[in-house]
Amino acid sequence: MVSYIIQRFVAGILTIIAASIIAFVVIQLPPGDYVTAYIANLQATGTMVSMEEAAALRIQYGLDQPVYIQYLKWVGLMLRGNFGMAMEYNRPVLEVIGDRMTLTVIVSFAAVVFIWALSLPIGIYSAVRQYSIGDYIFTFIGFIGIAVPNFMLALIIMYVSYRFFNVQSIGGLFSPDMALQPWSWAKVWDLITHLPLPAIVLGLAGMAEVVRIMRANLLDELRKPYVVTARAKGLAEHRVILKYPVRAALNPFASTIGYIFPFIVSGSIIVSLVLSLPTVGPLLFKALIAQDLFLAATILLLLAVLTVIGTFISDLILMWIDPRIRFGMEGSK
Helix, strand or coil: CCHHHHHHHHHHHHHHHHHHHHHHHHHHCCCCHHHHHHHHHHHHHHCCCCHHHHHHHHHHHHCHHHHHHHHHHHHHHHCCCCCCEEECCCEHHHHHCCCHHHHHHHHHHHHHHHHHHHHHHHHHHHHCCCHHHHHHHHHHHHHHHHHCHHHHHHHHHHHHHHHHHHCCCCCCCCCCCCCCCCHHHHHHCCCCCCCHHHHHHHHHHHHHHHHHHHHHHEEEEEEEEHHHHHCCCCHHHHHHHHCCCCHHHHHHHHHHHHHHCCCHHHHHHHHHHHCCCCCHHHHHHHHHHHHCCHHHHHHHHHHHHHHHHHHHHHHHHHHCCHHHHHHHHHHHC
16 A cells, blocks of 8 residues: 555646646747737837847846756756746735735635535435435525535625615625634634635536535445345445445545645636635736746646645545455555
8 A cells, every 4th residue: 555655746747847848838838928028018018128128028037048958947946945036916825826826725725615514415315315305405406506506606696685784894804804814713713704605606616516426326326235235134224335335436525635626726716706806816817927936836846736635635535445456556566
């Protein structure tokens, strides 16, 4: 098992390296660069920039060099804990990202907890009580969750809160008086009280999808001969369901962790704009529009890291819940 974990770790490192190369190259595929966008914005306000000034800016940001040289310099900076300069902000990338990355991970984790805490029992109930009223209700809610975009759900919640409950603003992760305060237990509690709304909005679609996966997998397991045999021997119904069929049905359920993390982050861009969430989603959107190379590449790299971490966690969970995977690894030695 140790060798398997080492193999997965090495594969994850190689995946991150490949993702960093792809992200760095893809960002530069559109015509122009940050200086081009910067000059266009200045010219829109009536300010003219000479060719010499544009060339000086490209030299200053290192945009005058070939792509592979820029990438190697960026990797060299990363090895020293520096991800380059955010050109639009004229500050180091890590300073610009700052607390946004931490808050993004917290919001993503809260959404994943919401997804798992509800989809697992609902999926089991829908499979065990197939075609019951509760199953139809949860199926209908699931279809609504899949069909309605997250940002539209956020707009609906904001409208209902304002129209019927006279709540002026439900966005953000902090109260107005706490947003700029240094971290303290009071600010942490304020963050916790604001987490449920973005977690529900971001996690509803994922929860609906995972419920359908869990229901279908468990229905397939419940029809297998070993379940019929267990019932024929008089085993209690809750043990018949929970001891083996649920564990076997959890395999695809656990494997969804690998894409839930980056899906929540990348899918939260519009939701973050609607709910005024201080996450990296809006920052990535602005960086891509401005062609801010190092800022956008760093955020995309962090998404790749989240994907690798999620996949690694799902592999460990699969090893824990399914003995066949562990026995397969031992048999391959």
